[in-house]
Amino acid sequence: METFEAILKRRSIRRYKIKDITDKEIKRLLEAAMAAPSAHNSQPWEFVVVKDKEMRGKLSKVHSYAWMCAESPLVIVVCGDKDNIQWIEDCSAASENMLVTAAEMGLGGCWIAARGTKYSGKDDGQVIADILGIPKTLGVLCMLSFGYPDEEKAPRTQYTEDKVHWERY
Numbered sequence: 001m002e003t004f005e006a007i008l009k010r011r012s013i014r015r016y017k018i019k020d021i022t023d024k025e026i027k028r029l030l031e032a033a034m035a036a037p038s039a040h041n042s043q044p045w046e047f048v049v050v051k052d053k054e055m056r057g058k059l060s061k062v063h064s065y066a067w068m069c070a071e072s073p074l075v076i077v078v079c080g081d082k083d084n085i086q087w088i089e090d091c092s093a094a095s096e097n098m099l100v101t102a103a104e105m106g107l108g109g110c111w112i113a114a115r116g117t118k119y120s121g122k123d124d125g126q127v128i129a130d131i132l133g134i135p136k137t138l139g140v141l142c143m144l145s146f147g148y149p150d151e152e153k154a155p156r157t158q159y160t161e162d163k164v165h166w167e168r169y
């Protein structure tokens with residue numbers, strides 16, 4: 001599959017088949033993540049790979065938009081060194097690399113909010129950090145749920161001419 005095709009194929013998939021993702025497949029996702037660009041190539045990211053059902057159950061209850069963690073065989077929590085001023089940009093690039101690679105591998109994935117939201121009534125990233133024992137030096141950017149898709153969504157571009165400004169605004 002061509003990269004562009006995988007980019008269009010990537011959709012937020014929230015329903016998954018009961019089928020495990022192998023450690024080899026997980027490594028491919030993580031390799032894609034760590035191949036992302038980062039400012040000064042500082043690679044401020046760290047990843048918590050969660051397969052355990054009980055732990056995923058806890059993550060699914062963090063807020064009302066995280067329910068799919070309970071059913072997805074895999075959740076990868078993306079964290080970054082908060083002392084690095086561009087950790088959010090760098091970790092976002094790593095996250096998108098994983099989502100596009102998942103699409104290329106025939107997997108479905110979904111970005112689940114953590115940083116900057118208070119859907120739980122508290123700082124969602126902190127709630128996730130407390131569940132997983134993530135140290136205070138790291139910020140939690142997002143959770144990514146992955147699994148073999150049990151729903152179909154059409155690829156699409158969303159290209160909109162109005163969003164593009166040539167030469168100057």
Ligand SMILES: Cc1cc2nc3c(=O)[nH]c(=O)nc-3n(C[C@H](O)[C@H](O)[C@H](O)COP(=O)(O)O)c2cc1C
Nearest residue numbers: 010011012013014065066110111112113114142153
């Ligand atoms: C920063 C960010 C936060 C998101 N948070 C959630 C979330 O908490 N739960 C969820 O189900 N989807 C979440 N999404 C997925 C979006 O709802 C989804 O990307 C958007 O509706 C477009 O659909 P598509 O991904 O299929 O193209 C999030 C996406 C981003 C980029």
